[in-house]
Each structure stands twice: as C-alpha cells, then as structure tokens.
Amino acid sequence: MPTQRPENITRLRWQSSAATAGLPARRKRLWQTLLLLIIAAGILAGGWIHNRVGDALRHIVSENLVTILQTNITSLEFWLAQEKSTVISWTEEANLRSLTQRLQAQAVAVRDTPHQLRAAPEQARLRSLLEPLIDTDDYVGFAIVDASGLILAASEDRLIAERLTPEGQSRLAAVFGQQSWWLTPSWKGQYTDSEALQEDTTIMGVGAGIAGEDGRPLAALLLYIPPEKDFTRILSIARLGASGDTYAFDASGRMLSDTRHLDDLKDANILPDKPTVRAVLRTQLRDPGGNLLKGYQTDTPMAGRPLTRLIAAALSDDSTHHVIMQPYRDYRGVPVIGAARWLPQLDFGVATEVDASEAFRALRPIEIAFWLIAVLLLMALIGIVAFSLVVRRLGRRIEKMTQLGQYTLQEKLGEGGMGKVYLARHALLRRPTAVKLISGAHVDSATLDRFEHEVQLTSQLTHPNTIEVYDYGHTQEGVFYYVMEYLPGIDLARLIELAGAIPANRAAHILCQVCGSLQEAHTRGLIHRDIKPMNIILTERGGQLDFAKVLDFGLVKDVNADAGKTIADAIPGTPPYIAPERLGDPRNIDCRSDLYSLGAVAFNLLTGKPLFEGNSAMDIAYKVVANPAPRLSEFVEVDAELEQLVSDCLERDPAARPPSAQAICERLQAIIRKPWTQADARDWWAQHPALLDSRNVDT
Numbered sequence: 001m002p003t004q005r006p007e008n009i010t011r012l013r014w015q016s017s018a019a020t021a022g023l024p025a026r027r028k029r030l031w032q033t034l035l036l037l038i039i040a041a042g043i044l045a046g047g048w049i050h051n052r053v054g055d056a057l058r059h060i061v062s063e064n065l066v067t068i069l070q071t072n073i074t075s076l077e078f079w080l081a082q083e084k085s086t087v088i089s090w091t092e093e094a095n096l097r098s099l100t101q102r103l104q105a106q107a108v109a110v111r112d113t114p115h116q117l118r119a120a121p122e123q124a125r126l127r128s129l130l131e132p133l134i135d136t137d138d139y140v141g142f143a144i145v146d147a148s149g150l151i152l153a154a155s156e157d158r159l160i161a162e163r164l165t166p167e168g169q170s171r172l173a174a175v176f177g178q179q180s181w182w183l184t185p186s187w188k189g190q191y192t193d194s195e196a197l198q199e200d201t202t203i204m205g206v207g208a209g210i211a212g213e214d215g216r217p218l219a220a221l222l223l224y225i226p227p228e229k230d231f232t233r234i235l236s237i238a239r240l241g242a243s244g245d246t247y248a249f250d251a252s253g254r255m256l257s258d259t260r261h262l263d264d265l266k267d268a269n270i271l272p273d274k275p276t277v278r279a280v281l282r283t284q285l286r287d288p289g290g291n292l293l294k295g296y297q298t299d300t301p302m303a304g305r306p307l308t309r310l311i312a313a314a315l316s317d318d319s320t321h322h323v324i325m326q327p328y329r330d331y332r333g334v335p336v337i338g339a340a341r342w343l344p345q346l347d348f349g350v351a352t353e354v355d356a357s358e359a360f361r362a363l364r365p366i367e368i369a370f371w372l373i374a375v376l377l378l379m380a381l382i383g384i385v386a387f388s389l390v391v392r393r394l395g396r397r398i399e400k401m402t403q404l405g406q407y408t409l410q411e412k413l414g415e416g417g418m419g420k421v422y423l424a425r426h427a428l429l430r431r432p433t434a435v436k437l438i439s440g441a442h443v444d445s446a447t448l449d450r451f452e453h454e455v456q457l458t459s460q461l462t463h464p465n466t467i468e469v470y471d472y473g474h475t476q477e478g479v480f481y482y483v484m485e486y487l488p489g490i491d492l493a494r495l496i497e498l499a500g501a502i503p504a505n506r507a508a509h510i511l512c513q514v515c516g517s518l519q520e521a522h523t524r525g526l527i528h529r530d531i532k533p534m535n536i537i538l539t540e541r542g543g544q545l546d547f548a549k550v551l552d553f554g555l556v557k558d559v560n561a562d563a564g565k566t567i568a569d570a571i572p573g574t575p576p577y578i579a580p581e582r583l584g585d586p587r588n589i590d591c592r593s594d595l596y597s598l599g600a601v602a603f604n605l606l607t608g609k610p611l612f613e614g615n616s617a618m619d620i621a622y623k624v625v626a627n628p629a630p631r632l633s634e635f636v637e638v639d640a641e642l643e644q645l646v647s648d649c650l651e652r653d654p655a656a657r658p659p660s661a662q663a664i665c666e667r668l669q670a671i672i673r674k675p676w677t678q679a680d681a682r683d684w685w686a687q688h689p690a691l692l693d694s695r696n697v698d699t
Helices: 006-091 094-109 113-119 121-134 166-177 227-235 262-267 309-316 363-375 377-401 445-459 492-499 504-523 580-584 591-607 617-626 640-649 661-671 678-686
Strands: 141-146 151-154 180-187 202-211 217-225 245-249 322-329 335-343 348-355 407-415 419-426 432-438 469-474 480-485 536-541 544-550
Touching: 006 094, 006 121, 006 180, 006 202, 006 217, 006 227, 006 245, 006 322, 006 335, 006 348, 006 617, 094 113, 094 121, 094 141, 094 151, 094 202, 094 217, 113 121, 121 141, 121 151, 166 180, 166 202, 166 217, 202 227, 217 227, 227 245, 309 322, 309 335, 309 348, 407 432, 445 469, 445 480, 492 536, 492 591, 504 536, 504 544, 504 591, 504 661, 544 678, 580 591, 580 617, 591 640, 591 661, 640 661
Parallel strands: none
Antiparallel strands: 141 151, 141 217, 180 202, 202 217, 245 348, 322 335, 335 348, 407 419, 419 432, 432 480, 469 480, 536 544
C-alpha cells in the first residue's frame, strides 16, 4: 500500500474538521427553520382560532338578539290582545251603549253642542260607569267619538264637543272597519282641532266600535294608556347585558317607548334635564355622525341626519328580522349591534340593541393573546403545548362519556331543550336501553335536583303502559342521566302524520291503555303534566302490537310533596294540550288537568287535527284560555256518545270533566262495540314494518 503524503493527511484532517464543525450550524439552521415554522403555524393557528371564536361569538350574540327581540314582540302582542279584549268587552256593556246613543241624539238635536253635551247627565253616568277602569294605573282617560269625529264624552270636560282633525278622523276610521283598533303613541291633543288642548304629554290607546241598534258602529270607545308604563315595561322584559335596550319606533324613525339610556340622553343635553321629560316621541333614531356621549357636536339638523342602519333596514323590508352584527352608530352615536323588525299589523317596529364594546368584550383577550403569540416564540410554543393538552383532555373526556357505568352509548336518538337521548347497551344484561343525559349547562342545580326527585317518583310506577325506568345517576362531569327501556315504534304524532284521522276503535284501544298508566300515577298522587301525542309510543310488547307506552314523566308533579319541588310561575307542558286552568295559574293543578290533555289527544287522533292552531305558542295558549273547545262533529262523523265523552274531557271547568282516567276507559269500552283486535293491528303494522325496526342493536 502506498504511503500517504503528509499534505494529503493534513488536507483530509481539515476536511473532516470542517465537516464536523458544520454539523452544529446545520442543526442550528434546522432548529431556526423549525422555530420559524412553529411561529408561522402559531400565527396561522392563532388567526384561525381568533376568526372561529369571533364567528362563534357573533353567531351566539346574533341568536340572542333575535330571541330577545321575538320574546318582546310575543309579549307585546299578547298584551295588546288583552287590551283589545278589554275595550271590546266594555263596548258591549248595555249601559255604555245606551248612554252613548243618548249623547249622540242630543248632539244632533241641539245647537249649543259644547254646553249641552258637557252639562248632560249622561256624562256623569259614563264616568261613574268607567271609574273602576280609569282608577287603575293601566289607563289615564277615555273618550267616546262618533263617526264624524265629534267627541261625545270624555274623562276631561274640555275635550267634550271638540272635533278631531282630518288626520285624527282618518286614524279613527279604522275602528269602524274592524273589531278593534290600536292607537300608537302620540302627543296629547294632537288629533284635535283646538291647539289649546295640545300638551307636552304622550299617550297611546286602544279603541273599539260601539254598535247601534242596527249592528253598525255608531261611535268608538277609546281608552288612553301611558306609553312610559306597561308598554315600555313589556319591551324591557328581555335585554342583552348591561347596555342592552329594546324599544318601539314608528315609520318616521321616532322612538315610541322609553329607554334605559334616558339619563345618558339628559346628561349629554340631547333631552332636557327635567323629571317629566321622557324619550317617547322626543328621540329621533338618526345617526348623529359621532358619539354624543363623548362630546361630539354637529351642526347638521335632525331632519338632515340619516336613520340609523338598523331602523332604515327594518323600515325597508317588513318580511323578516333584520340583524346587523357590524357595529354602527345608534341615536346617541355609540357603536352598537342590534336586531329589529317592522310589524305592519301594529303600525310600528321593535328593535333591540347592545353596545358593541360589551357584546364583543370576550374577543379582546383573544386578540391580545393572538398578538403575543405572533411576537413571542415562547408564548407560541406554550400555546401549542397547551392546545395539544386541551385537545388530549377533551379526547379523553369524549371517550369517557361514551361509557356510563355499565351502559355503553351507541347512537343519539334525539335531542331537546333539556338534554339528549342515546341508544345504549347494558354490559351484562346486553339489552338495548334509552339513556337521557341532562347537563348542568342547560339547567341549574335546583332543576337537576327536581329531575332526580321526579325520576325517583316515576321509578315507583309499575303499570305495563308506563315506560320503565331502570337506573339513574350522575357522571363525574356533573351530568345527570337516567336509563329507560328502549321502545322501537312510533309516537302518536307520527301515526297521525302517516294515517290522518285514526279509526274510533283503534283510538279507544290506545286511549284505554293511556288511561291505565294515568290511573296508577293519579292514585299515587302523581300528575304527568305533559300528555301529548309525542309522549305516547305504540310498540310491540310480549307479542302484542299497538302496545301503548306513556313516556317523559320528566314533568311529573307529586301533589303530596312540598311546593318547593315545583318551579313557581312556570307552566310546563305543550300549549295545545295544557288545561285552561293551568294557563291561568300554574299552581292550579290536579289529575283532571291530565284528563283535559287526554281529551286533546283523543281529539287529535279522531280528527287528525290539533285542538287549537295558531301562529305561535302564545297565540295557541290564548285560544285555549279564551275559546271553547271545538266538537268532533265539526270535522268528522263520529258516534254521539264518543263525541260527548271527548267534549266532557275538554270542559273548561275541571269539575265537569270525568272523575278519573278509569272512568274514561270504562265509557270508551261501553261506546266502542267493535273493539280493535290484534288481527287489525297486525294488518296495519304489516304495511309499515320499518317502524318497528330495533335499529339492529348489537347484543
């Protein structure tokens, strides 16, 4: 082997040393690149998280705004309906009608109308008649006006014999064309010819026609209401946060109700600082161009300012709710977000707003964290590690939640306002069950305690037509759950949807089974409170088809327990099936309330239609309270005895209903001469085999 020259050895050593020295540099560049990638990933992740959280927060706030808006609108509509009902009932009062006819005849017959009308003895009689109404805080006066605009009578002498302006007459004309009429807030005396009667006071009112002997309206009764009281109070039922405000507005952009920001408006000299000054009609919902509360001043006159974005949007389209989540200036110049809707049937709109700074306050810490992550490598690394730990912990929690003791959750069957229902399997018995989870995030601890108490009560029921409760408990995360038998089948709501009106013998077969379940519960002092088609399932048990099971005793009430077990002033249940006495007083309840609900279910089965229909739950509840229940023969041909039994169950007076569920079943069995048989049931279920699918539970 040739001998290597010294210079070659030196060169080889130098190349080896250089290569060894280059390793740390390459590693350093690799780590630097990795750190830069981590920083870039952190920035991108932070931006993504920021945007997603922001979108989620905006979605939640948007939903809250719409919910608050609709809640106030529904409450307002219900209140207006009550006010209209009040004035209509007074126009039907015989003495008021007679006195009005005399005053109108006197106004036509004499020349000195003001003197004669004011001195007429009928005035004192009318005031005495209406005194119980006017003495309340709800009303501040009344007026009776004929079709020509002449004020025949009023709570104030100076208004008598005055005439309405053409604008006032045109607004009054509406009351002669329909049953009742709503007067939006206006200045007192605004619609009279005399300027001396006009005051710096706001009023609103409701009116209805007073019919003459020929049945046509001869005059209108107007009841005046202060808008600063009930009208504003109802609009304040629900507000978002400390700065949220809900108010009414007219087509010109004027505020029709009072505002929680009244003191701010006075402090900023937007309104005069006087105790009697309110925001009603004095506040224009227009954009001043800057924040008036922070000293911004403008020379632009009020008429030259544009309407705020929310009000302009609501006035441009009355077909839907308008939600604006990008901050805009309100009438104070404060950046806000809000939702609004114009109500053409009421001739005014309703808006709800909240300061943008409060609504999006939760985003501020996220923004700070985002910029810190973008600047500091260490914070980026900590954020990534923390994020991975959180994800790992959430993964373990999710994995853990699929196992509840001996029960393995397999798939979600349904979800409601209180929780979720899962199909589950018992590890040892290997039978399918239904598990209902009620999270503390949806209800408070007191309600969870009540649910646990009610599950204990339900578990005492042993009737075969009552769903069986196997078990209950709490998870480590504070989720309450209870385990029930799994019932493959169809509820009565779906049955009616598929088949329409149910034959009388099949309906009686189902109802008698429900009666058996209720009879046991009532005997033990338990009231279901939510009997409805969705809570009655037809299934197969022991080879018997059309076997009825009563579900969801989650609203059960123990009439022998302490009152503290029931939430005061709550009305649990579903409006079309709630007994009238419960809507008047939620505490006025006994087993006959369930019998009314059973009658409503029977009506639904036999006609294929609900007992009452409406545009909202509030509308249906109003009809339940105000209207007598329709009869079966209005929709279908039915045995007279069966129709009478259903009508007896739907009596408004609980004492007039059948005495018990057992009595209802006995009457049904006596009425139905051709019972529903298992052969009939097999024929029907053979046409719908998929409805009894047990979801292929793996046992």
